[in-house]
Amino acid sequence: MPIFAGDFLMRYMAEKQKIVYITRRERFNAAHKLYNNKWSVEENEAFFGKCSNKYYHGHNFELFVTIKGIANPDTGMVMDLKKLKQVIKDSVTEQLDHKNLNEDVPFLKGMMPSIENIVVSVWDILAPQIENGQLHSIKLIETENNFVEYFGE
Numbered sequence: 001m002p003i004f005a006g007d008f009l010m011r012y013m014a015e016k017q018k019i020v021y022i023t024r025r026e027r028f029n030a031a032h033k034l035y036n037n038k039w040s041v042e043e044n045e046a047f048f049g050k051c052s053n054k055y056y057h058g059h060n061f062e063l064f065v066t067i068k069g070i071a072n073p074d075t076g077m078v079m080d081l082k083k084l085k086q087v088i089k090d091s092v093t094e095q096l097d098h099k100n101l102n103e104d105v106p107f108l109k110g111m112m113p114s115i116e117n118i119v120v121s122v123w124d125i126l127a128p129q130i131e132n133g134q135l136h137s138i139k140l141i142e143t144e145n146n147f148v149e150y151f152g153e
């Protein structure tokens with residue numbers, strides 16, 4: 001019986017392990033200001049505008065943590081989302097929630113608390129704690145129009 005290339009491709013695709021991306025969302029509320037101490041008040045205001053207000057301002061942040069992996073045949077899961085939720089809460093959102101990001105958070109100390117800098121810090125905290133699969137991205141939404149994503153590059 002002749003073997004068709006199509007048959008081979010079908011079998012190959014069926015046997016190939018499928019990579020799935022799973023995401024957990026967590027939310028936190030926090031205050032910050034964008035202010036460079038090396039600049040004057042006027043320079044800060046000119047660059048950062050209202051974000052540099054000395055009395056700070058708040059956001060309802062949404063954090064999305066995405067893990068890439070292959071579903072475990074015994075559990076059907078890449079990583080148990082209950083466990084991922086706990087890891088994110090314990091090491092990230094509990095540290096940020098209802099905090100002043102310029103002053104209160106040890107892992108942001110001495111850093112401009114912009115969403116760009118926060119996602120990189122969160123990546124460094126979470127990446128070593130992912131047991132199955134690997135960290136794929138951290139997304140942080142600051143306002144309905146502004147968000148950043150980090151892929152570990």
Ligand code: NI
Pocket residue numbers: 032051057058059
């Ligand atoms: Ni802001």
